[in-house]
Amino acid sequence: MLNDIQTIKNLAGEEIEKADSLKSIQELKIKYLGKKGILTGKLKSLGSTPQEDRREYGRILNEAKICIEDLLSKHEAAFKTLELNKTLQTQRIDVTVPGYFIPAGHLHPTTQVLDEIISIFTSLGFNVEEGPEVELDFYNFEALNMPKDHPARDMQDTFYITEDIVLRTHTSSVQVRIMEKNAPPLRVIAPGKVYRCDADVTHIPMFHQLEGFMVDRDIKMSDLKGVLEVFIHTVFGPDTKLRFRPSFFPFTEPSAEIDISCVICKGAGCNVCKNTGWLEILGAGMINPRIFEMAGYDPDQYTGFAFGMGIERVTMLKYGIDDIRLFYENDIRFLGQF
Ligand code: DAH
Numbered sequence: 001m002l003n004d005i006q007t008i009k010n011l012a013g014e015e016i017e018k019a020d021s022l023k024s025i026q027e028l029k030i031k032y033l034g035k036k037g038i039l040t041g042k043l044k045s046l047g048s049t050p051q052e053d054r055r056e057y058g059r060i061l062n063e064a065k066i067c068i069e070d071l072l073s074k075h076e077a078a079f080k081t082l083e084l085n086k087t088l089q090t091q092r093i094d095v096t097v098p099g100y101f102i103p104a105g106h107l108h109p110t111t112q113v114l115d116e117i118i119s120i121f122t123s124l125g126f127n128v129e130e131g132p133e134v135e136l137d138f139y140n141f142e143a144l145n146m147p148k149d150h151p152a153r154d155m156q157d158t159f160y161i162t163e164d165i166v167l168r169t170h171t172s173s174v175q176v177r178i179m180e181k182n183a184p185p186l187r188v189i190a191p192g193k194v195y196r197c198d199a200d201v202t203h204i205p206m207f208h209q210l211e212g213f214m215v216d217r218d219i220k221m222s223d224l225k226g227v228l229e230v231f232i233h234t235v236f237g238p239d240t241k242l243r244f245r246p247s248f249f250p251f252t253e254p255s256a257e258i259d260i261s262c263v264i265c266k267g268a269g270c271n272v273c274k275n276t277g278w279l280e281i282l283g284a285g286m287i288n289p290r291i292f293e294m295a296g297y298d299p300d301q302y303t304g305f306a307f308g309m310g311i312e313r314v315t316m317l318k319y320g321i322d323d324i325r326l327f328y329e330n331d332i333r334f335l336g337q338f
């Protein structure tokens with residue numbers, strides 16, 4: 001028995017020394033110390049050895065076991081280090097290699113410009129309000145001084161849902177909605193989608209507008225001019241000139257269309273401004289007292305100004321885009337430029 005153990009120990013030692021991989025070390029571990037391993041077999045047979053020898057055999061067997069275990073784990077660790085070094089050599093990460101470019105989307109140009117415009121007006125104390133896109137004829141037309149038979153309704157090609165319900169043709173519809181619910185003083189901008197049955201290079205059936213209005217005692221045309229100047233100079237640069245041209249809107253009196261000096265030729269004349277040096281950018285005026293009556297305000301106490309602009313139009317002027325339809329064709333080559 002003692003000889004047996006010695007032989008097993010020596011054999012195991014030789015085999016472990018000769019092993020040339022982690023795998024063969026693991027196989028030897030099973031061969032000698034596994035459930036059906038050689039040394040394990042001897043330990044199991046300890047029960048059938050004579051009582052007087054059992055203690056001594058047990059001790060020697062245990063010694064042999066510890067010795068083989070030590071040898072195995074020493075070699076196992078050596079092979080593991082070897083393999084780790086090999087992996088580190090072959091699978092090195094070069095952190096200087098440029099990364100993959102993952103294309104990311106961005107906000108639509110109309111949204112970018114709208115966000116900029118909103119931040120300008122909120123910095124001037126205007127609050128952002130919204131109204132419904134499916135609107136009562138009353139707020140879209142009648143409350144704005146356009147009764148059913150008013151010829152000004154023809155200026156806007158309306159989508160009617162019923163006799164009394166329309167897709168709003170402009171964000172001016174928000175004016176009386178807000179005035180009905182809030183007493184002056186008021187400083188409001190109302191951005192949103194509007195709809196007109198119209199389609200060509202400068203018109204599409206759905207586009208965005210931003211309405212602005214301010215109501216208080218003693219609001220004057222010069223207040224309108226000051227607010228619009230801040231807006232225009234921020235969006236188009238401080239050298240941009242403004243021109244107020246007399247116009248007509250049923251909801252403002254007096255009314256004006258506001259032009260800016262051409263962003264391309266700076267006023268010298270080019271084909272974008274049709275050689276006039278000016279580009280029309282928005283409509284505005286002093287709120288017609290009839291609107292205050294509709295909203296329940298006293299027109300003898302309050303005055304106000306209002307203005308309305310097309311967001312796509314402002315974006316087109318800002319970037320020199322000549323076809324409004326480009327905004328909604330979803331062509332990445334176009335949208336990617338912003
Ligand atoms: N609602 C007008 C339109 O869609 C734009 C407009 C003009 C709004 C003059 C105003 C204004 O508030 O005062 O054409």
